[in-house]
Amino acid sequence: MTQSLCGKDKIQKNNLLGKNISLQKDIPQDIKQLKIKIMNNIILPLISRQWSQLYENRFFLDGIKIKLDYYYKLYKLEDLLLYKNIIYAFELMLNEHFQLSELEKQIYKTNEFTSIVYKTAMIKLKPEYELYDTILGKPKREKNQSYNDSTILYIQHLLAKENMTFQKIKEQVLLQCT
Incomplete structure (x- = not known):
């Protein structure tokens, strides 16, 4: 089915079957x-x-x-x-x-x-920072703590992998940090 210049759907009869061969359904x-x-x-x-x-x-x-x-x-x-x-x-x-x-x-x-x-x-923070906060806790500014850049990069790497879940990421991050 194709659009004609008048704006109506018409069956394109130039195919060999004369049937609607597009995947578009009439709603x-x-x-x-x-x-x-x-x-x-x-x-x-x-x-x-x-x-x-x-x-x-x-x-x-x-x-x-x-x-x-x-x-x-x-x-x-x-x-x-x-x-x-x-x-x-x-x-x-x-x-x-x-x-x-x-x-x-x-x-x-x-x-x-x-x-x-x-x-x-x-x-909202970026997902890697949200995960960092959830798994390891927020760094405390009053104690001059900051995010560990290597851990953030590792979390980004894990997020890019297929079939990763929160539980798998948590286990991997805790293994890396200990």
Whole structure:
């Protein structure tokens, strides 16, 4: 199937079989609209951290899940399962965020004085430094300690290997350091 100049998909009849030989599948319009709804109501507001809009859109989740189940049974498209898992993860994240915001209201609620709380995104180190901190502990600045460069390079080397797990890296780093 190819795109014509008018923008419509047409079967290319110049092949010997006269059949669609591309791997592109025709996706029904209902599924396209559902995917657009998920993108507009869930994924894009989540990326832009519009929590109030996400909280308002939570009422549509049950209807979206029902449609995803129905369309999966009807068309057997694997990406619909992916969207269903995204919805499930989104529900868990939204519940956790709501609980956290309620807890913050309880903790920071004061009548005696004004307080300002500014939330920032979590600062993450490079993976090799995160692993170093987790396995060996953070170097203490007050004791003039710093990261061991050879250990950092060794952790980078281990991260580049295939099939490495945290446990394997931990064992190797502890063996090297002792």
